[in-house]
Amino acid sequence: MVKILSEKILLPAALFLVVALIPLFFGFNEYYTFTFSIILVYACASSAWNIIGGMAGQLDLAAASYVGLGMFMSGTLYTRFNIPFWIGMPLGGLVAAGFALAIGYPTFRFKLREFWYALSSIASVPILRTLFLVWEDVGGPIERWLGKPQPLLMRFGSFLPYFYILVAMLAAIIYLNYRIKNSKTGYYLFAIGADEEAAASLGIDVRRYKLKALITYAFILGMLGAIYVNLLGNYHPDHFDTFFTITVAAIGIIGGLGVIYGAPIVAFILVGLNEVARFSVGTIGGLPWVIYGVIMLGVVLFRPKGVGQLFNEAYVKIKRSLRRKRK
């Protein structure tokens, strides 16, 4: 019992404590808090992507659609009607999930698979972007600012509260990942990811479970959008950004499909690197993309199970050597 506690709960708890103490290490500097919050946004999005992309094997590239819908929903509610974010957040999630259902149901119904699914999902991003650009009551070409802080409406003057909301959210997403992975749904999803036809022939309702995974993922990303809009302080149709979606999927793939801790760790390394590259070699804007691309190619060609698998192996090795020492 004690052993289970120490392995299954203590290690994640220690990790989260370290993450939660990050602002303290940097003396509550707002810039660092903001940077780490952005990293956490990517970590959350990629961990959520793991449900549909990693487990169910559907390469979904619509992350920016869901995040953007969440941003527009909660941002519009706040700027127009002064509705606080703790109401706007789940509503943003619901809108994103509804959109995912509206797009996902026919997509799975008409049996779009593999890269046609990836294409149809990535096409939804420019579609939404143009729609919001043309729909000037809500979007339009001018960015809309959220205005000055109103702590009662969950609009704080500092990035710190959002940072902690994101930490809590990442913990919740990882817990959810863990629960799904070790449940019937998780086994079904892995079966679908391995071979859809074989899974269907064994009596799994493929369409329903794929849709379930997609909606869970979209709901989380919609909620994430509500936090993201607070971090940035504005929303604009350009936030339906195709390269956001590709980054999320890239982190998920580099982290390893179906590996729970892969995506967050890779997000910390890569997005952090991106930020370091931005202020050290600021003029060379494309460098992070080159790094992403090279790492991604390397991972796919030489280590198809992802970097997460490496971490797992290292963890197991360390544990073994520790045990040996004890003996």
Next chain:
Amino acid sequence: MVSIEMLIGTAIVGLLVGCIYALGGLGLAFIYGILDFVNFGHGDFPLMLSMYVTFWFFVIFGLDPIFSPIAAVPIFFLLGILVYKTVARRTMKGPALSQIAATIGLMLMVRGLAQVVWSSDPRSIPSTIVRGSIEIGGILLPQSRLVGALVSIGAFIVIHYFLNRTYTGLCIRAITDDRVATEILGVNTERLYMLSFGIGIGLTSIAGAVMMTYSFVDPTIGLRYGLLLFVILCLAGLGTIKGVLFAGCILGVIEALTTVIWESRAAMLVVFIIFILMLWLRPKGLWGRR
């Protein structure tokens, strides 16, 4: 109010632009149809890169973009073979997800390199031989599009004859039907795959060079044109050359007419909505065999 002459003129210019798009789509269809390999970053790796290479040819050697395919195609053919050897051959038989992931990696790399080398400012070529326009029956036709469309139709005819009249073309058609049987008959399928990949990349690079006569290029353009190429592929379906040309023309006309009638921002919207509806309702395309 838009006059009828203007609509007809726009539609014809759209048709010409569509022919150029179709040439880009032909490269993609070639690779997908023959190798069953999806180059997700087709808008970046051959297309955007060839636009930048054309730009470089102009800046360094003063080569006119309409002649730059002569120099660009061999380069891209070799680059294609390099990519085939390193990326495509390893992931071709693997799951679709690893193909997509590998080509997205390639796409990110090319996009980043473009931004490093050429910065993110839009680049265009100030002057070419094919400037100005010709008036035919009261309709103004820009020369650059006209010449581009002629080049692309020429390439279509060459590819048609290559596939139908030469021995190598016959072998390529045979491996799309049954790879193992072709191999048993003593055909070196590996070399044919390499050749087709190179040709596919080369064809799209011609389209990129031609586009440079009238368009600008920046690092984000790859994704936009890339999606457009996939729309053409989806509209045309697999295993047709004629279909790719028609699909490109249809898209060009739709794009041009939407810009005039509704709004320029909405042109892509209509194209993508058609794309999604096509995927849902007729996934084998309008002219496709399977």
